[in-house]
Amino acid sequence: MGNRISKKSLEDEVKEALGKNKEALAAAKIQEYLDKEKNIPLNIAITGESGSGKSSFVNAIRGVDDDDEEEAARTGVVETTEVSRAYPHPCFSNVTLWDLPGVGTMKFPAAKYLKLVGFERFDFFIIISADRFRENDVKLGKEIQRMGKNFYFVRSKTDQDIRNEKSRMKKSIRYFSEEKILEQIRENCTQGLQKQGFQCPQVFLVSSHKPHLYDFPDLLRTLERELPEHKKNAFLLAMPNTSLEMIDRKKKAFKSQIKYVATLSAAVAAVPVPGLSAVVDVGLLVTVVTQYVSGLGLSISSLKRLSNYSGVYIEDLKEVIVSPLAATKITPELVLKTMSQTAILPALLIAEEGSKFMLIIGIPLSMALSFTFTYKALNLFLNDLSEDAKRVLQKVLV
Ligand SMILES: Nc1nc2c(ncn2[C@@H]2O[C@H](COP(=O)(O)OP(=O)(O)O)[C@@H](O)[C@H]2O)c(=O)[nH]1
Ligand SMILES: [Mg+2]
Structure with a gap:
């Protein structure tokens, strides 16, 4: 170093x-x-299709309100530009979250996409999806791996699934178990990824609106653990x-x-x-x-x-x-x-x-x-x- x-x-x-x-x-x-x-720099890339929850995740990680006019990445808007946007952490300016356009938006193969977004600068990638992971996500993950970097599959909006399932269950007077629902979502994501050729994919189920629930804490712990030694503290201190x-x-x-x-x-x-x-x-x-x-x-x-x-x-x-x-x-x-x-x-x-x-x-x-x-x-x-x-x-x- x-x-x-x-x-x-x-x-x-x-x-x-x-x-x-x-x-x-x-x-x-x-x-x-x-x-x-x-001043140890840390650059975190968030990628996924439009609407998957990238901007919300960027805000959650930085501890910024979605409706903070100065600091927030705008959420609920369809990206019309194919550019990456950098969002520095409001208190720890060495830590930057990058809101990247989805690989599908760019209509390029994974390798070219990574080149265009400047993959060298990133410490790791988060591939985010609000439902199943697509062929694009898998290709991208494999390419990131090939380039010698880490990536993580993150399934967003878990709170929504739980809420939906809860109200569905109420109607049918069946017993509601959050654990079971989480297990089902996890199973779905994992199986999909396995079909695409990932042996034992790990998927983190999160909600950007409730970062203390589901796998969000575990995700942060894992990211910290897998960073090089000299970057661990810089990451830890900037996280919510x-x-x-x-x-x-x-x-x-x-x-x-x-x-x-x-x-x-x-x-x-x-x-x-x-x-x-x-x-x-x-x-x-x-x-x-x-x-x-x-x-x-x-x-x-x-x-x-x-x-x-x-x-x-x-x-x-x-x-x-x-x-x-x-x-x-x-x-x-x-x-x-x-x-x-x-x-x-x-x-x-x-x-x-x-x-x-x-x-x-x-x-x-x-x-x-x-x-x-x-x-x-x-x-x-x-x-x-x-x-x-x-x-x-x-x-x-x-
Ligand atoms: N309930 C819930 N809604 C979310 C979550 N993440 C994103 N959303 C909503 O999903 C929509 C799209 O999110 P956004 O972050 O703009 O996605 P992006 O297009 O990938 O940047 C917005 O209306 C968000 O408020 C989440 O974890 N839980
Ligand atoms: Mg966005």
């Missing part, structure tokens, strides 16, 4: 710089590392919360960076400047906390979307939120105020890990206080925000 910085070499370099009293150099090294992590377990993994990903952020913040503070910035690098903390809030789905816009698709009032979602950092605009004043409140809390276990890291990396005494303070505060923020995220999701899951 050419220009990636491994954690080991980063820590060695920072240690060396600190050993020579070069705080600014240590800070620059960490900043470079964090910037690289934040579809399970409690996912929130824990997001927390872990954020947590693993706190020691670096704390070192950076302290290194800046070690250079004596008057005022607040002498203690911590507030600008940096605003950036980091904003990432926590967005990544954990606690921004105002994420909550709005969650409320819209779940039907739970936004006030009811906000009611379970405890952290003052959630559901609001993160400003330097807010971060400082919240930090000052944590300063009086007793040291937690987490501070111990922090002390170990200080020893490993050779944090000088001049930076120790600031490091510990930042380290503790960010851990507490992250704990509180992930608990909030879980409580919010639980409101929707019940």
Whole structure:
């Protein structure tokens, strides 16, 4: 991975710089590392025939409302142009969803289609269909495989099938089992694909209107697992919360960076400047906390979307939120105020890990206080925000 910085070499370099009293150099090294992590590009291609639910899926993945005039991919419209459209994630600009025209719309064979849409840039493909998969879908899948990339069959609008079947069953007073219906849809899709020559195709049944149901959580988990190591976190953090377990993994990903952020913040503070910035690098903390809030789905816009698709009032979602950092605009004043409140809390276990890291990396005494303070505060923020995220999701899951 050419220009990636491994954690080991980063820590060695920072240690060396600190050993020579070069705080600014240590800070620059960490900043470079964090910037690289934040800018890892991820390009996800969504393809399927017109009406199959591509644009809705693009919105669901980005946590954007279908009727958001600025951010949303327009849904329910027949594509008249044969162009791909890029939709950057509203909070994680390194992640881009591509709404591609269906291979049928283009009237080209799969290989030529892939060339035209520029397949090299994509990390993987989602082939989406609202019913059976067609010959076109299968040919495309095979061609993607041949090109050495991953693709996934996604069956959209599962909520609609369930609803239809439910009302049909009611009329005939038969016993309704959601599991059975899901099994039938899965069976249909799989058999169709097998007939076309796919041995054991996996099909994910999803609803873009209810991304915490059916196979949506499993789809996200699978995509994450099958990405190369250095792209996993970039993907995970940008995805909507579809399970409690996912929130824990997001927390872990954020947590693993706190020691670096704390070192950076302290290194800046070690250079004596008057005022607040002498203690911590507030600008940096605003950036980091904003990432926590967005990544954990606690921004105002994420909550709005969650409320819209779940039907739970936004006030009811906000009611379970405890952290003052959630559901609001993160400003330097807010971060400082919240930090000052944590300063009086007793040291937690987490501070111990922090002390170990200080020893490993050779944090000088001049930076120790600031490091510990930042380290503790960010851990507490992250704990509180992930608990909030879980409580919010639980409101929707019940
Ligand atoms: N109930 C339900 N409707 C959906 C779902 N996905 C898409 N739709 C609807 O199906 C229609 C076509 O969806 P759209 O995303 O525009 O498809 P595209 O043409 O492939 O981009 C729209 O009216 C969507 O609201 C879904 O998961 N559940
Ligand atoms: Mg569309």
